Each structure stands twice: as structure tokens, then as C-alpha cells.
Amino acid sequence: MGIANLAFDRKSCGSCPIRHRAVCARCNDEELAELETMKTYRSYEAGQPVAWAGDPLEFVASVVVGVATLSQTMEDGRTQMVGLLLPSDFLGRPGRDRVAFDVTAVTDLTLCCFRRKPFEEFMARTPHVSQRLLEMTLDELDAAREWMLILGRKTAREKIASMISIIARREAAMQKKAATDGFGFELPLTREAMANYLGLTLETVSRQISALRRDGVIALEGNRRVHIPSFEALLHETGDDSDGGMPA
Amino acid sequence: MGIANLAFDRKSCGSCPIRHRAVCARCNDEELAELETMKTYRSYEAGQPVAWAGDPLEFVASVVVGVATLSQTMEDGRTQMVGLLLPSDFLGRPGRDRVAFDVTAVTDLTLCCFRRKPFEEFMARTPHVSQRLLEMTLDELDAAREWMLILGRKTAREKIASMISIIARREAAMQKKAATDGFGFELPLTREAMANYLGLTLETVSRQISALRRDGVIALEGNRRVHIPSFEALLHETGDDSDGGMPA
DNA sequence: CGATATTTTGATCACCGTCAAAAACCGTGG
DNA sequence: CCACGGTTTTTGACGGTGATCAAAATATCG
Numbered sequence: 001m002g003i004a005n006l007a008f009d010r011k012s013c014g015s016c017p018i019r020h021r022a023v024c025a026r027c028n029d030e031e032l033a034e035l036e037t038m039k040t041y042r043s044y045e046a047g048q049p050v051a052w053a054g055d056p057l058e059f060v061a062s063v064v065v066g067v068a069t070l071s072q073t074m075e076d077g078r079t080q081m082v083g084l085l086l087p088s089d090f091l092g093r094p095g096r097d098r099v100a101f102d103v104t105a106v107t108d109l110t111l112c113c114f115r116r117k118p119f120e121e122f123m124a125r126t127p128h129v130s131q132r133l134l135e136m137t138l139d140e141l142d143a144a145r146e147w148m149l150i151l152g153r154k155t156a157r158e159k160i161a162s163m164i165s166i167i168a169r170r171e172a173a174m175q176k177k178a179a180t181d182g183f184g185f186e187l188p189l190t191r192e193a194m195a196n197y198l199g200l201t202l203e204t205v206s207r208q209i210s211a212l213r214r215d216g217v218i219a220l221e222g223n224r225r226v227h228i229p230s231f232e233a234l235l236h237e238t239g240d241d242s243d244g245g246m247p248a
Numbered sequence: 249m250g251i252a253n254l255a256f257d258r259k260s261c262g263s264c265p266i267r268h269r270a271v272c273a274r275c276n277d278e279e280l281a282e283l284e285t286m287k288t289y290r291s292y293e294a295g296q297p298v299a300w301a302g303d304p305l306e307f308v309a310s311v312v313v314g315v316a317t318l319s320q321t322m323e324d325g326r327t328q329m330v331g332l333l334l335p336s337d338f339l340g341r342p343g344r345d346r347v348a349f350d351v352t353a354v355t356d357l358t359l360c361c362f363r364r365k366p367f368e369e370f371m372a373r374t375p376h377v378s379q380r381l382l383e384m385t386l387d388e389l390d391a392a393r394e395w396m397l398i399l400g401r402k403t404a405r406e407k408i409a410s411m412i413s414i415i416a417r418r419e420a421a422m423q424k425k426a427a428t429d430g431f432g433f434e435l436p437l438t439r440e441a442m443a444n445y446l447g448l449t450l451e452t453v454s455r456q457i458s459a460l461r462r463d464g465v466i467a468l469e470g471n472r473r474v475h476i477p478s479f480e481a482l483l484h485e486t487g488d489d490s491d492g493g494m495p496a
Numbered sequence: 497c498g499a500t501a502t503t504t505t506g507a508t509c510a511c512c513g514t515c516a517a518a519a520a521c522c523g524t525g526g
Numbered sequence: 527c528c529a530c531g532g533t534t535t536t537t538g539a540c541g542g543t544g545a546t547c548a549a550a551a552t553a554t555c556g
Contacts, residue, residue: 070393094382127378130378137389140389145320145392148399151399200544207544209503210505404512451513451514452511452512454534455536470521
């Protein structure tokens with residue numbers, strides 16, 4: 001399995017696909033030039049670990065291409081995903097030198113890594129970077145809190161519908177399309193990863209996806225590709241406020 | 249039911265009980281003086297709402313005394329708590345004028361409120377404040393992620409044990425004691441609020457608390473006061489790593 | 497095409513939710 | 527101090543949702 005070939009210039013931040021959404025979104029040319037001195041790209045194959053909880057991590061990073069997960073595992077093997085990192089999301093925590101959670105590449109993954117110390121110093125004297133990181137962290141906290149409602153209170157069917165709707169919206173946003181009826185996209189997760197995302201078993205995930213397909217809420221092309229005939233119908237299945245209003 | 253009498257000088261930040269832990273922790277005297285021009289205290293009785301999801305909120309605030317919750321409610325009444333705000337925790341989000349979640353005082357509560365606009369301007373030109381807020385937000389995100397493991401993967405008994413251990417630790421930290429064997433404290437939540445915290449019903453909460461009492465893991469004095477004869481035994485019941493090591 | 501991983505489907509069971517009622521607790525006032 | 531009403535908590539009986547164990551079917555990749 002090969003590593004995705006990257007269609008951007010690794011030297012210059014100007015051509016970076018996440019240039020205007022990542023932690024460096026508001027940097028000027030001079031600041032980018034400084035960042036370029038401390039950055040390196042790293043790539044991981046789908047399924048490979050990036051770091052284990054408790055490991056020292058000598059870098060922080062932005063996801064450039066691909067999808068990574070944060071997860072926790074209990075002694076007896078029960079696993080819960082606690083974060084889903086898509087392109088432009090930030091990995092690592094300034095001021096802490098160890099990872100708190102297991103980090104795994106679930107698709108082929110490219111990270112733009114900054115050496116920790118220089119980056120922290122850069123942040124300290126570049127307030128708009130830490131302000132941008134604050135914004136991103138607050139967004140992640142809001143997302144985590146929506147996720148908590150899903151984990152704590154929704155039925156298996158509602159969980160699946162919610163996950164599909166969340167991924168569809170993010171996917172549409174990434175392509176700068178609206179998530180209109182008929183929208184189709186690829187699920188970046190295996191059934192097992194979905195189960196770990198939703199606090200279910202993979203069997204239950206499979207059953208509920210089949211049920212939603214039987215009921216015409218979604219259509220499948222192969223195992224990974226999903227079409228949404230009617231977003232309204234899908235939203236109805238999530239159990240959320242009917243008027244399409246996003247809770248957060 | 250009366251509002252708690254406050255044993256601190258409402259004018260001067262110097263005597264504030266959360267002075268060195270809140271968002272203003274690293275402010276100097278001059279900065280505090282400026283904050284004092286934009287702050288007001290507000291008090292709420294136990295059980296009263298502070299704000300509803302979607303409401304415009306003209307202030308951000310620090311919790312000074314008491315406990316508040318953030319929660320989401322579905323159309324059919326299912327409720328999930330998604331945040332527990334203790335003294336020094338921050339409420340509200342700079343750059344957003346509406347609350348994303350229902351905010352409720354669960355004990356008598358005192359907030360130190362800052363008018364939004366002046367506070368945002370203050371933050372923009374005082375980098376260490378937004379850096380402090382970033383730190384606090386990252387801590388909250390870590391806590392939310394531990395909470396997600398509890399919601400998604402733990403059994404009812406493990407959930408109760410985890411909640412008791414979390415509250416015990418925070419309570420001990422607040423009193424600057426270690427959480428030693430025999431430690432006793434007050435649960436600031438009703439059984440129903442605990443159920444909303446843990447994604448359970450209040451009946452299940454009650455049954456599991458009774459079971460832990462029967463098994464000698466906890467001792468109760470009345471309904472709210474808890475004693476922990478052995479922290480190791482309690483930790484064992486949480487399902488977390490046995491070696492007392494905190495997961496995050 | 498064959499080997500391995502992933503997904504689906506089936507049968508059974510346990511945990512926790514639901515509905516219902518009793519008990520304990522709490523503040524108020526006689 | 528005790529009687530009273532309302533709230534909170536406990537306990538009980540039962541059923542359903544999702545977990546578990548098992549095996550078949552499908553997809554993926556060498």
C-alpha cells in the first residue's frame with residue numbers, strides 16, 4: 001500500500017492545501033517563512049500508529065492530507081474514539097510533551113510537523129497564532145460536547161444517522177459544496193472504527209447501516225460510498241431538532 | 249432558599265478566591281484594575297437557569313462560588329450534561345454572542361461577569377489572557393475526552409465509580425488536600441443530575457450507588473455525603489488502569 | 497485465483513431502561 | 527416536637543435494545 005502522492009509544493013506554505021484553515025491561517029509571509037524553517041512533513045500508511053498515549057512527542061502538527069483518530073483503550077480492550085482529525089486539524093498540545101491519547105492514521109496521512117520548542121516560542125511572540133489555536137480548540141470542544149450527547153443518550157440508529165450526517169457535512173464543507181440532496185461521499189472509517197466512534201459494537205453498526213439502507217434513508221455503493229437521497233430524512237433519523245438547526 | 253453570603257471583597261480582585269486559577273490568573277495589578285471596570289457579580293439560586301441554548305449572552309464569566317452545568321436536551325426530553333463548571337471555570341465563548349448549551353446553577357452560584365465587547369478587546373491586546381484561556385480550554389477538552397470514554401464504553405457501575413472518583417479528586421484539589429483514604433465530601437449533584445452526567449437513568453444511578461455501598465466501596469452519610477474507605481478499591485471499580493495512573 | 501481481512505447475518509442473553517410504588521428526606525407550620 | 531406535604535431516593539418487576547458468540551458472505555489485495 002503506497003503513500004499518497006502529494007500534489008503540493010512541500011517547500012512553500014503558499015501552495016499548501018490547508019493554508020487558510022489551519023493554525024497558520026492568519027500568518028503573513030514573514031511568519032510563514034519562519035514556520036518553514038521548523039517544519040517537516042511526515043507520512044503514515046492507513047492503519048499505522050502515529051503515537052501511543054503517554055509517549056513523548058517531540059512535535060506538534062497540522063493534518064495536511066488524510067484522517068487520523070484519537071482514542072483511549074481500557075485494560076480489557078474496550079476502545080473509545082475521542083477525536084477525529086481531518087485536514088487542517090491540529091495535533092498535539094503546546095506546553096505538554098506527552099500525548100494523552102493513542103493517535104492512529106486511519107487513511108494514508110500526511111502531517112506538517114513543527115518541532116515543539118521552536119513552535120512554542122513562535123506562538124509566544126505571535127499572539128494571533130495562539131488566538132487561532134484557541135478558536136480551533138473551542139470548536140473542537142463544541143464538537144466533543146455534541147458527541148457526548150450522541151454517546152450518552154442516542155439509540156444505535158440515531159448514532160449511525162448522526163455520524164453519517166456529521167461526516168457528510170464536513171465532507172461537503174471541505175469541497176465547498178452545500179450538502180444537498182443526492183450528495184455522495186466516502187466514509188473514511190471501517191465499521192470497527194465507526195463502532196469505536198459511537199460506543200457500539202461493529203455488529204450493531206453493520207445492522208443499523210443495513211436498516212437505514214433498507215428504509216431508503218441512505219444508499220450504498222460498495223461498502224464505503226454513501227449517497228443521501230434526502231438530507232431532511234437523514235436529519236430526522238438523528239433525533240436532533242427537526243428544523244435542520246444545528247445544535248451548536 | 250437564600251443566596252450564599254460571599255466572604256470576599258467584591259470590589260477588589262486581590263481578595264477573590266479564584267484569583268490565581270481563573271482566566272485572570274496571570275494579570276498584573278494594572279490589568280486587574282481594568283477588569284474591575286467591566287465586571288459585575290451575578291448570583292443564582294440552586295436549580296435556577298443561567299441561560300438557555302441559543303439565547304444571546306451579553307457577558308462571559310468566571311465561576312466564583314458554586315457549581316453550574318452545561319447540558320443539551322433533545323425534543324423528547326432526553327438530557328445529557330456536557331460540562332460541569334466549578335469555581336474558576338470559564339463560561340462563554342469570546343467571539344460568539346449566543347450560548348450553545350443550557351446553563352444551569354445546580355448549587356447556589358456566583359459568577360464574575362465581564363461585558364463581552366470590552367472583555368474581547370481586552371483579550372485582543374493582552375495575549376497572556378488568551379493564552380491562559382487556551383490552557384483552560386485544552387484542559388476542558390482533555391476532560392471531555394475522558395468523559396467520552398465513560399459515556400461510550402463503561403458499565404453503569406464503572407460510570408458511578410468514575411464520577412465519584414472524579415468529584416473526589418476535584419474536591420480534594422480545591423481544598424489542597426491529597427485524596428487520601430477516608431476522604432469525605434459532598435456530592436454537588438442530585439441523582440437525576442448524576443444520571444444526566446453519566447448517560448444513565450436516575451433509577452440505575454440509585455441502584456449502583458446502593459450496590460457500591462453494599463460492597464463497601466463507598467460509605468454514605470445521608471444522601472449527599474460520601475466517604476471513600478479505600479481509593480485503590482474505588483479506582484479498581486472505575487475500570488481504569490489499575491496503577492492509579494490517570495489516563496490523561 | 498486464492499488468502500486474508502472486512503462485513504453481514506443469525507441466535508441468544510444480559511444489562512439497563514421503563515413503569516410503578518414504597519420509603520426516606522426536607523422544609524414548613526401548627 | 528411532631529404532623530404534614532412535596533420532593534428526592536430507593537426498591538421491585540418486567541421488557542427491549544444492543545452485546546456476545548458464531549458462522550456465512552463479501553471485499554480486497556497479492
